[in-house]
Amino acid sequence: MTGAMTKITEQRRTSILTVVVTLLYFLTLGLVLYELDRQHFTGEKERIIREHFREIFALPDTLGELAGDVLFAPSEAVRQRAAERLRKEMEAIVRGPSSIFSFRLEDANRNVVMGLQVTDPEKPKRLNTWRNSLFLRNFERITDLGVKRERGAASAGRLVARYTTPTNYPPIEQLTRLYWGIVGVLVVVWLVVYYFLYRYVLRAMHTVTTHLQESKEGTPRLILRPYGGLETAYNEMAMRALLQRLNEILGRLLQADEQREEGGQRRVLEDTLTVMLQAFGLERVELALVANDGASWSLIEQVGIPDVSSPRQDAAVLRDGEHPKKGFTADSKTGDFIYWAPVEGMQLVIRGRLQASVPAVGLRFQGVEQSCEVIQQGIHAWQMFQQSLTRQRSEANISLSRNLGHDLTNILATTKLELQTMKELVKIPSSEFTQVHQQLLRESVEGVLRSAELLQNIVDIYRSFSHVKQPRYERHDLNELVESFLKTFKxxxxxxxxxxxxxxxxxxxxxxxPRLLKLALFNVLSNAMDAIRRAQTGENPSSPRVCIRTGYNPEKAYYEIVVEDSGAGIRDPQGRLLENTECNRIFEYGYSTKSERSEGLGLHWVKTIIEQFHHGSVRAENRPEGGARIVLRFRSMETEEAKIGAENSQHA
Structure with a gap:
């Protein structure tokens, strides 16, 4: 529910952002057109009117004379007659075709004289049309004519006229057409820019955001019809994420093999094909592993989503010598595809069909081919891992058998000596059997029992190697566990x-x-004893000693077992003392510090036991005072997986 709400919220935010950007964009267009009209077009129109004022308005010459009579006539009668005639002239001008919509006579104090004022407030609305105006229909200007008593005198009044845009004046209509063309070009350019902005930025942002939200909930989704760099870049990112997802799923093949999970590999392959099916809009997809013994093809593994068809057609394709060993073919009309590649003595075949209702066939085929390559690499890595694991276990068996055989020989020699003592004691007559003889017999019997116990413990340690894939976790006192092992090893x-x-x-x-931890200790202590033996044969033999320490760090919640020896230190096969930065190489598979042939497996298994089975780490270093120090640091397996493993092993 929360995820769905988050998805809706993100989509709403993207939609709101798109609307806001669109409004701002077209608001900017409106401001540009407004300024074009207000500053440029209106200014040009005003200039034309000013330059051609007399031609446009053609006012009668009698206006000035009549205004003078109204202002300066000596008698009231003359003034009244002049006022009536002037009013008629004003009305004729304002009511006529002229663009003057207001006329009045003012005195020196700008007061209307004798009510001589004529106005038609609706005239600007009628005269400002699309032929002589753009968007602003409020064009109004004022002109005046001074009225003087005599030439050179100050004006005693003035005729004030207010006018709007003249109609049917060719220069203004021509100017208007020019600016309407400019407006049209601006609008077209603005719309074209917005189209690309919306298509390649705004819609791309919305599409990418939507796909990102949907990809969080499952398989990464491709944009099937990408427009522009943003959506293409997202597709590249989504493809990498998808291939990484397939790699992660295929990585579980190794885990399933390590854990001997029944049917685990098949489920991993099914999950992989399901991701392909969802990501690329497939109707079906099938995977088959087939092998050829020279005479016929045999099916090793076959998985299909949602169903599996007969593999005979795949085998026929592989038998055809015209086909290369590796390839991918696709039919854009039917949507069918087939991929084949060699995998460690077998052939991998992946075939399927695209859903016809989903577009972008080419992009989907490209993704399918890349996914098939990843699957082929994953299966190849899985099979190489199986071969490596088999080889390592075989070599480890040989190495451990050799080491344990040496120790068993020593134990048997000790047991033989004890038995020989018992044999000699048995020959002594009872009359001569003293307390000293009884003590010797008792010690010999105890020695044989200890040897038998030691034999059993060492066999148990060896057997623990066979349980590497079946760990059994138990709670133990660490000191008691180490001490019991030392009693066995001593x-x-x-x-x-x-x-x-x-x-x-x-x-x-x-x-x-506990078994694996004892095996790790066994290998560490065995290496310490080897180092001490090499030190004793050197020029300056030291007092041989091995110290085993245990500890716990409550802040970081890890346990430690530290083994220090007084041996020759950690050296390379040529005898050079390694730097501490190089010492951890002894835990690498196949690395040995001995000049003679050695598999170098013991400490590698220590690293595996501590890191993989106890979520810890190992460290090796040379001590300044001589000898080496190996630190095993691990955590308590307080996890559900550990508990389940412990319960299963107990039931078994």
């Missing part, structure tokens, strides 16, 4: 090596995979 250590324990206090018990 009999395999030379008596000259001093094992020190420095356990932290008040460490909350974490949820861990």
């Amino acid at each position: 009999p395999t250590v030379s008596g000259a090596v001093q094992l020190e324990q420095d356990f932290g206090q008040e460490i909350p018990p974490p949820i861990v995979e």
